[in-house]
Amino acid sequence: MKLIRNAHVVDPATDTDGVKDILIDRNGLIAEVGSGLSGGEAEVIDASGLHAFPGLVDLHVHLRDPGQEWKEDIHTGCDAAVKGGFTTICCMPNTTPVNDSKTTTGYMVEKARAYGKCSVLPFGTITLGMKGETIAPMAEMMEAGAIGFSEDGRNVDNSEVMRIALEYASMFGALIAVHNEDPYVGRGGVVHEGVYSSKAGLKGIPDIKESLMVARDIELAYYTGCPVHFCHISTRRSVELIRNAKAQGLPVTAEVAPHHLFLNDSLITTYDTNYKMNPPLRSEDDRLACLEGLADGTIDVIATDHAPHAITDKEKDFDHAAFGVIGLETALPLTLHLVRENVLSLRQLIERLSTTPARILGRNTQIGTLAPGARADLVLVDLERKDIVGDDFFASKSHNSPFLGQQVQGLPVSTYYGGTCVYKA
């Protein structure tokens, strides 16, 4: 048993916002959150001056395991997660081999479970081999622990395959998360198409490459009635399409990554490949639209799209460098800035980092809240603590962050997973 004393608890799911004690039972579940609790023989942890949030939930990470463990593996991915305050992460299936089988799903779940630091919920692929043709064995993967299906890294080009996938996945209550890119528009582009791509002499990716397929998948959500979750939304047009779809009552949800909230395409003239990711850094207007969408709830969730790449994949000319940036350790301190700037309230930020992603995952009411009976996943945060994002900042094997060199404020001091301390600053 543990008793965390005098933490400022923010738990939107239970409408809690105030200084409280948190009692954790011997099974690693929340027993009670209240004032002046006494825990008998419980170990007492003084959290005066700290905030307590339900463990953060990231719907979108790449753990590179199996197959590219020099970039990241399930252990280091979990280390990075808990350092960043995340206790549940959903890993994308673009591994080697791709996760299109119960064997690979089972491997991921087991390796994470044995490590015991953080919950890893894998996405399986939508189609076999991520080839976009034949639906993958979804039922078997669900039995092995998959949370949903995604072809992240690639668009599913065939609309009929996508329609069948949505209908099939909905039979299991599985989440379908879509990576939207029209396959023909701006093919071979490496940065957002605009004045800066011209200035830099780099091939552009127009905003409609994303929104054309967002529009299609909204129509598929309408036709099938099945939920669609939009990964890493980056453009004003996409935000507006999703806002309209929600106004019509369609079952769509969306996420945005921190780099699309804080950075724009003007940075690409530096040719720093840590500014290369997919979707690309967009225009300032697109960035502002993402912030507006996040504030008004059009965008439900902040997800990192943590995409580790080795230095050898990034130290190339811009055209040939890998797409992707890491994000697990910087997401919370970066987005706490939105609270200081009054873009979001602290409650809204925790909704978008924990409550809502947990609700979208659906099956598990044990996460994303500090309600009695929930798994005691929580993070204690010092909102004043500052650090510089340097190479020694990361538990991840890869350091390809676009925020290197920046000072951040508001950092986890300890993270608890199932009542066990799994990270201490």
Ligand SMILES: NC(=O)N[C@@H](CC(=O)O)C(=O)O
């Ligand atoms: N985001 C990226 O730029 N890269 C991701 C793939 C993806 O999320 O589409 C990766 O796997 O590296």
Ligand SMILES: [Zn+2]
């Ligand atoms: Zn993607």
Ligand SMILES: [Zn+2]
């Ligand atoms: Zn991704």
